[in-house]
Amino acid sequence: MNERSARRLACLAEALAERGSLHLAEAATLCGVSEMTIRRDLAAGDGELVLMGGHLVRAADPRYAPAYDLDDQRDRQAAAKRALCRRAAARVEEGDTLFIDCGTTLMPLVAELAGFRELTVVTYALNVANAVARHPGLRLVLLGGLYHPASQSFGDDDMARVVARLGINRAFLSAAGVHPRHGLSCFHFHEVAPKRAAIGAADERILVADATKLGVIRPARFAELEEIDLLVSDAEPSRLPRGVASLAPA
Incomplete structure (x- = not known):
């Protein structure tokens, strides 16, 4: 992962600590990049941040739970x-x-x-x-x-x-x-x-x-x-x- 990707993921992790979740479009706007770039950052990351139903959440967040069935x-x-x-x-x-x-x-x-x-x-x-x-x-x-x-x-x-x-x-x-x-x-x-x-x-x-x-x-x-x-x-x-x-x- 390059330095810019790491900075974006750190920025998103900080935002999620306050807000709980971010729509993918909001995450892209926050970082000033495209949604595809955010997806690439997540794929290159360590799994700390994940996409769930088009929204970005922290995998370790206690609010994150297995899907309801x-x-x-x-x-x-x-x-x-x-x-x-x-x-x-x-x-x-x-x-x-x-x-x-x-x-x-x-x-x-x-x-x-x-x-x-x-x-x-x-x-x-x-x-x-x-x-x-x-x-x-x-x-x-x-x-x-x-x-x-x-x-x-x-x-x-x-x-x-x-x-x-x-x-x-x-x-x-x-x-x-x-x-x-x-x-x-x-x-x-x-x-x-x-x-x-x-x-x-x-x-x-x-x-x-x-x-x-x-x-x-x-x-x-x-x-x-x-x-x-x-x-x-x-x-x-x-x-x-x-x-x-x-x-x-x-």
């Missing part, structure tokens, strides 16, 4: 997720348009909606869409794009604009990490755009997260805690973030 997560905290979704569903009113996030946390929510006759569900998650399609009283809006098998969800650059055009009463959001300083995060960077769009479009933003997600940081940060109107969690009240309205264990 929906099938692996399906049975984890299953009873807690059902109980949380039952409480979250109490917020729903007939005639609502709901955004339902991807992952396994919110899957039980669809079953809680079965008794409604005038609901519209917006989602980018295939597993959620399949569940909604089985209920004739629920109207489905499936956001498309490139399919990501690990999370059974879609990603597209235009998705945020599509969501912004919809009238959403309530956005039900999931997160792999809920941290008092670092906010809400997930494993996959393609999920950030639809999550951000739903937060911006919805009248009420509801985060459903079991206790294992609290205090955790994942690679793709998508919101501040203050952007959430209500946190539904089974964590003890002493562990819940301050300043955020919460539904604690009954």
